[in-house]
Amino acid sequence: MARGAIPLDLLLRAYRNGAFPMAETADDAEVGWVQPHVRAILPLHPFRMPSRLARTVRRSDWTVTTDRAFPKVIQACAEATAARPDTWINGAISDAYVALHEAGMAHSVEVWSDSTLVGGLYGLRMGGAFFGESMFSRATDASKVALVHLVGRLVRSGFVLLDAQFENPHLDQFGAAAVPHEAYMEMLDAAVALTPDLDLFHAPMTGAEAVDQPRHPTTQAS
Numbered sequence: 001m002a003r004g005a006i007p008l009d010l011l012l013r014a015y016r017n018g019a020f021p022m023a024e025t026a027d028d029a030e031v032g033w034v035q036p037h038v039r040a041i042l043p044l045h046p047f048r049m050p051s052r053l054a055r056t057v058r059r060s061d062w063t064v065t066t067d068r069a070f071p072k073v074i075q076a077c078a079e080a081t082a083a084r085p086d087t088w089i090n091g092a093i094s095d096a097y098v099a100l101h102e103a104g105m106a107h108s109v110e111v112w113s114d115s116t117l118v119g120g121l122y123g124l125r126m127g128g129a130f131f132g133e134s135m136f137s138r139a140t141d142a143s144k145v146a147l148v149h150l151v152g153r154l155v156r157s158g159f160v161l162l163d164a165q166f167e168n169p170h171l172d173q174f175g176a177a178a179v180p181h182e183a184y185m186e187m188l189d190a191a192v193a194l195t196p197d198l199d200l201f202h203a204p205m206t207g208a209e210a211v212d213q214p215r216h217p218t219t220q221a222s
Helices: 008-016 051-059 070-078 091-102 142-157 181-192 198-202 207-215
Strands: 020-022 030-034 038-041 063-066 106-113 116-126 129-137 161-165 177-180
Touching: 008 020, 008 091, 008 116, 020 091, 038 181, 051 142, 051 207, 063 142, 070 091, 070 106, 070 116, 070 129, 091 106, 091 116, 106 142, 116 142, 129 142, 129 181, 142 161, 142 198, 142 207, 161 181, 177 181
Parallel strands: 129 161
Antiparallel strands: 020 030, 038 161, 038 177, 063 106, 106 116, 116 129
16 A cells, blocks of 8 residues: 555556556545456447447437646546445545546546537556546436547547456447456557557547448557
8 A cells, every 4th residue: 555646657567557546535635556357348449339328429419529638637536426435546546547647648528418528538648558447427328428439539549448447237238348467468568559549549539430430440549
């Protein structure tokens, strides 16, 4: 366990070696390092998308953006809710990811209803790997819409690995796969050697494009 600020070089080394930080609670001053024996991966080719959700994404009048409100997204992910009375995101973790975002290595996807932030997610980028950290929803399906848009952008820009950390029923509907640590590290080694097109990641994307992109992928990474 560690207390206080998390050095960014330590954080990046941890991810490169298959580990990530978690706190026991949002108020906990300590940070632990987790290296699961089995990792949850969301396959990008193909990405399983429930048909009802695909219709929702296509028809939604919500606006979806990237990196417009990273601090607000991570703050919302750390907030207690009735369904999630506590989270693993403490102040040290939040500060470290905001610093990574300012360095261009962590990104958010935001879902807006007019000017109101109703959902989103954030994660860390390393080569062609994206480590999904947390998501939140203040309106029905808003976090799922953010996830579909994330996948569409990852595929369009040439990412090959979407790390979801732990399996859970929510991720199972999207085809989450359980990958042993050794196999995961091989996937990570290959992914971090790639250079995705970040301009394509951040370029505007319609709901229809977000749904269709994983079905008709084009590889942009080199």
